[in-house]
Amino acid sequence: MINNIDVILVLILLSVLLSLGSSRMMTLIKIMALQGALVSLAPIFLDQHSRLSSGGVLFFQLMFLIKTALIPGLLYMAVTKISIKREVEPIIGYHASIFTGLGLILLSVYITQRLGLSLHGDYAVLLITAITTLSGGLFLMMSRTKAITQVIGYLMLDNGIHLMGMALTKHSHNLYIVEFGVLLDLLVGVMIMGIILHNINRTFDDVDTMYLGQLKD
Amino acid sequence: MHILLTALSLILIGGILPLLMHRWFRLSKIVHITTVTAGCLTGLYGLYAVWQQQAEALFSCSWLHVFTLAFALDSLSMFFLLPVFLVSPLIALYGYHYLDKPTASWRVAVNNFFFSLLIVSMALVTVAANIMTFALAWELMSLSSYFLVMFDFEKEETQRAGYLYLLFTQTGALCIFAAFAVISSHTGSLSFAHIEQLPHGVKLVAFFLAFVGFGSKAGVFPFHIWLPHAHPAAPSHVSALLSGVMIKMGIYGILRIYILLDDPSPIIPQTVLICGMLSGVLGVIYALGKQDIKRLLAYSSIENIGIILIGAGLGMLGISSGNRIMAAFGFAGCLLHVLNHALFKSLLFMGSGAVLHTTGTRHIDQLGGLMKNMPVTGRTFLAGSVAISGLPPLNGFISEFLIYYAGFQGLGLHGAAFLFSMSTIIALAVIGGLASGCFTKVIGVVFLGEPRSVRAQKAVECGRAMQAAMILLALPCLLIGIWPEPFIRLVFASLHDMSPLATISPEILGTIPQNLAMAARLFLGLLFVTIILRRLLYRAKPISQSSTWGCGFTQPTARMQYTGTSYALSMVNFHRPFVRVRTQYSGITKIFPRWAGYASKVEDIAEIGLHRMLIQPLIWVLDRLRWIQHGHIQLYISYIIVTIAVLLLVV
Amino acid sequence: MESIIALGIALISAPLFPGIILKIKALFAGKKGPPLLIKYYTLAKLLRKGSVYSTSTTFVFRMGPIVSCAAAVMVFLFFPFAGIPPLLSFHGDAVVLFYILGIGRFFTMAAALDTASPFEGMGAAREAFFATLSEAAVFVVLILFYRMNGSLSLAAYFSGPHAISLAGPQGALLLLVIVSLFMTLLAENSRVPVDDPATHLELTMIHEVMILDHSGPDLALIELGSFYKLFFYAAFIACLISSPIQAGPFANTLLFYSLLTAVYVAIGITESITARLKMNLVPKYILTSFALSFFAIILTMEIF
Incomplete structure (x- = not known):
């Protein structure tokens, strides 16, 4: 009665909603770790991919590790090392963000129907989840002040793209390679962010990107 | 239908009589109330007769040999007549003690006259069966309600509110008449018949024009601005009549135009x-x-x-x-x-x-x-x-x-x-x-x-x-x-x-x-x-009176009660993007502060939007046109001549 | 006959369950805790007493307890305890009942304002605000239920062949609904993390501060009303977890009351392990509950 992939997708959508509504940095990072785990687990439960090649398995394991442990771990360290405030500091309030999240889901349902792709069953839901996650990430980047939340938004965006790829392609191994490339980029991005954050923190005593506005002429 | 028209004339008489006998203040009020009540009861009986199909529901006569005034009663108009006839006499009764100023007896009599006129015109709006009749009744309703609002005409607040009301009601009427113009230019007649055969696009244009017009009367969201200004300015029984009955005519209009268009x-x-x-x-x-x-x-x-x-x-x-x-x-x-x-x-x-x-x-x-x-x-x-x-x-x-x-x-x-x-x-x-x-x-x-x-x-x-x-x-x-x-x-x-x-x-x-x-x-x-x-539970139990428990504070005063403003503030703040809350707080400066003030005001975004989007650009444009106004009467006469010439040549 | 017995059991046993919450909380705190029947003792004590009325108050103050208690009892007449058909039921009764609870709340708030106490006014303001949000959350659940089995009455939700439960065809969605309703339950019945029934500072209270000036049998009526309201919400959740089984009313009643106990235990555990939310975070909390059930509706649209 309960379809596994459905449960995972619903949980991913919920994690998007929760991340829009969470006010604490640490909670946000934990939610992102959970989301990473769910996103990387999703392909296993998609019915057509019961058989994975050994390379696929390796990629898959690496991806799971990076998404659930490495990146969130780095972010966690960034938050604890640089003594920044634990509040998320939204530009758009939490209530409005939750409503926006619901609106984004409705919007992605609409877009999915409009695209008119003949996706069957689970794949339509997958696409909806993908678009929601993607736009949720974009929204998070737009509506929060801190640099670290921008990275988290980017992470969510990446999760969305990953899901989108899963929904649209017939899942050849090329996807893994592309995805892996993106993931490495992200990893480098997180590291660079760590360094930059450290520097911003030393210069301005805070990591609010609002301060970067002072750098303009 | 004849009973209904009799009733309406009775109500109108109830308005005219007080004008004639305003020197006898009490008597004029009593006459007003009894006649209006009698008229409304007759009206209710007339509705009952039509309902039981004992009376015909149509009436028409020609007016000025050009237009036909047509009235018809169908079930929808009968329903909208109910609040008119039920609530109006009670409001008139309320007015007996509310307008208790013998010194201003003329003003009260005029108020009573427009009160009757408003009831009659509302009834006419609901039974109007062609475009001309409807438009006439609608204007009569708008104008009589305007004079009712202007009861305290010497107050500045009332003047402003009345002006705003007139502006909105006339702009609304303009939209409604535009809708009718669109309709009648396609059907070629002033009757309500055959409107449903209009092309789809025309129907939509007519509906939205009419919706704006009727909506501004009813107080639908972006067109409601007159309502919160007119009601505080008008006497309370007038507010009751306007808010209880008159704004429903806007709803009637929307429903009527929807039925007519049938789209x-x-x-x-x-x-x-x-x-x-x-x-x-x-x-x-x-x-x-x-x-x-x-x-x-x-x-x-x-x-x-x-x-x-x-x-x-x-x-x-x-x-x-x-x-x-x-x-x-x-x-x-x-x-x-x-x-x-x-x-x-x-x-x-x-x-x-x-x-x-x-x-x-x-x-x-x-x-x-x-x-x-x-x-x-x-x-x-x-x-x-x-x-x-x-x-x-x-x-x-x-x-x-x-x-x-x-x-x-x-x-x-x-x-x-x-x-x-x-x-x-x-x-x-x-x-x-x-x-x-x-x-x-x-x-x-x-x-x-x-x-x-x-x-x-x-x-x-x-x-x-x-x-x-x-x-x-x-x-x-x-x-x-x-x-x-x-x-x-x-x-x-x-x-x-x-x-x-x-x-x-x-x-x-x-x-x-x-x-x-x-x-x-x-x-x-x-x-x-x-x-x-x-x-039963309180039988033979000790019951005593005391002051409210002040949670440990021994000298509570009435001013410490929770105010309505603070009661509502968290709820209002929650919807902030749609409401603008302005607060002024003087702050506390010294160790022993003398005086501190806090004021908050909730502003309507429709009002702000109207001001920003419409009025400010309009004033800007009009400022640019100031040069037309010279003050030389000769120049004004030449304007008139030029206008007439252009109109004659072009139209 | 069965219906009357079921109703009677529910009416009598409702004050027992808050005792369970207290017991659980005491266990978590490492204490022995009050006896299970503590709420009965409290009611009996209150009923024996007289009352002190404030000179500020009018008849509205005395109406508060009466209306809120009558409203809560009214809901019981329509609820199918353990899948036994209730005394009364009609299409649309769910809407009526939530509005009946609304009038109970209206008079509780009016009674609080009648005392002229600043604290009680504050409590009423908070209650008005939070109740609006949770009412929206509840109606979203009603919308979802209408989508699921096309009915609008409590009896049709929880009894009969199309009963809604986790084992039903759309069970996965109900997980969301159960979590959402549980959050609404905590908010509507003034439990931690929204309100703390055991707090001692008037400034931080919501429901308790509104009834500060009530005493004696009036207070007993209010307490009874709030027990019934809590029982109703908990029973709502218990019915969602499992629909009646094919084993006759007795076994069903047993199943129902054990699930109900589980819900109360869950409340007790939640109260023990979570802290009060800051007042300005409560709207977000209730909105989360709203979002969960709204989300469940979106999922029913054409996806699953």
Whole structure:
């Protein structure tokens, strides 16, 4: 009665909603770790991919590790090392963000129907989840002040793209390679962010990107 | 129909007689009330006769040998005549003690004249059967209501409000006449016939023009700005008539034009629903934020117009998506709420008038504790508040339930229709919750607790006529609540002449009215049992009086009570992007502060938007055109000649 | 006959369950805790006493307890305890009942404002605000139920062949609904993390501060009403977890009451392990509950 992939997708959508509504940095990072785990687990439960090649398995394991442990771990360290405030500091309030999240889901349902792709069953839901996650990430980047939340938004965006790829392609191994490339980029991005954050923190005593506005002429 | 016209002339006579005999102040008022009441009763009898098909429902005569004035009574116009004839005499009765200024007897007589004229013109609007008649009656209604608002014409606030009202009502009329012009340029006649054969695009243009016009009369969200200004300026019984009865003519207009056009495209219900939800939710939020009791009630009228529009919109959605049950329940809820709102909103305005009359202030944070000195006003106001919050067992719930029912029916639809039905249900739930918050605020701050000022302390109960009017309005609120069957049947019967719904049979109602009645009576029964139980429990128990426990503080004063402003502030703040809250706080500077002030004001975004989008650019453009005005009369004459020449050449 | 017995059991046993919450909380705190029947003792004590009324108050103050208690009892007449058909039921009764609870709340708030106490006014303001939000959340659940089995009455939700439960065809969605309703339950019945029934500072209270001035049998009526209201919400959730089984009313009643106990235990555990939310976070909390059930509706649209 309960379809596994459905449960995972619903949980991913919920994690998007929760991340829009969470006010604490640490909670946000934990939610992102959970989301990473769910996103990387999703392909296993998609019915057509019961058989994975050994390379696929390796990629898959690496991806799971990076998404659930490495990146969130780095972010966690960034938050604890640089003594920044634990509040998320939204530009758009939490209530409005939750409503926006619901609106984004409705919007992605609409877009999915409009695209008119003949996706069957689970794949339509997958696409909806993908678009929601993607736009949720974009929204998070737009509506929060801190640099670290921008990275988290980017992470969510990446999760969305990953899901989108899963929904649209017939899942050849090329996807893994592309995805892996993106993931490495992200990893480098997180590291660079760590360094930059450290520097911003030393210069301005805070990591609010609002301060970067002072750098303009 | 002849009976009805007789009734209308009787009402008009009731307006003219006081003008002739205004020197005998009391007599003129008594004559006014008795004649208007007699006229309204005759009108009700006329409706009954037409209903029983003992009298014909058509009348027409030629006017100035050019136009035909045609009147017709169908079930919809009969239903909208009900609040006119039921509520108006009670408001006239209320006016007997409310306008108690023998020194201003001429002014009162003029007021009574326009009062009669407004009743007559509203009745004419509902029975008008061609474009010309409708337009004439509509203008008569707008102008007579304008003069009613201008009762205290020497006050600056009233002048501004009156001007604003005139501006809105005339712009609205312009839109309505534009819609009629579009229609008659295509049909080639001034009659209401054959409108449904217009091309689709023309229908849409006509509907939206008319919607703007009627919406501005009814107080639909972006066009409502005149309402919260006109009501505080007008005398309370006039506010009751305007808010209880006249703004419903806007709803009548929207329904009438919808029936005439008979266009099934989904864009119409969607627009109506969006406007309805906006008016409903924003109206009640602004009502929460206001401290002027009459302005608060005006915003609450906007909220109720929103609920009525939601009902109408669900009905239209039902028609356009082919769900007849939903259509019938939506329209039925809409109509019943029209009647209900006429009853309880008139009642509430009367109550606020009684408070204003005795305390001289409309600011709720200066009132308090009036229930002890004004038992009748307080109790009837409480009944009105429960009713307007849409709570059982009073009448507001019955109509809201019908609308809910229509909304739930719409959940079976797909796509956009489903989304709209779902959001209306959520909107209704939110409106209901906020409305009960808003009216607990009014009841709690104005009538309960301790008086916050000397004026509130010295309040006395209002005159007998005012009390009688309020009681006579509170009783039907309870009656419709606990005995809804005949009223629901009446509403469904009133839908009969709406052409898209003509085939609706009363069977779809099923046992809903009985069940609602059962629930209301059961609740009253339980209440009664609990009261008896409480009596028994308190038998032979010590009961003593003391002051309120101040949570350890020993010297509480009345000014420490929670004010209405702070009661509502968190709720208002929650909806911040749609409401602008301005606060001024002087701050505390020294160690022993002398004086500190805090003021907050809730602003209407429609007003701000209008000011920014329309008025400021307009003033800018007009400033650029100042050079036309020289002050030389010769130049002005040459302007006139040039204009005439151009017009002659071009047109 | 069965219905009357079921109703009677529910009416009598409702004050027992808050005792369970207290017991659980005491266990978590490492204390022995009050006896299970503590709420009966409290009611009996209150009923024996007289009352002190404030000179500020009017008849509205005395109406508060009566209306709120009658409203809560009214809901019981329509609830199918353990899948046994209730005494009364009609299509649409769910809407009526939530509005009946609304009028109970209206008079509680009015009674609080009648005392002229600043603290009680503050409590009423909070109650009005939070109740609006949770009412929206509840109606979203009603919308979802209408989508699922096309009915609008409590009896049709929880009894009969199309009963809604986790084992039903759309069970996965109900997980969301159960979490959402549980959050609404905590908010509507003034439990931690929204309100703390055991707090001692008037400034931080919501429901308790509104009834500060009530005493004696009036207070007993209010307490009884709030027990019934809590029982109703908990029973709502218990019915969602499992629909009645094919084993006759007795086994069903047993199943129902054990699930109900589980819900109360869950409340007790939640109260023990979570802290009060800051007042300005409560709207977000209730909105989360709203979002969960709204989300469930979106999922029913055409996806699953």
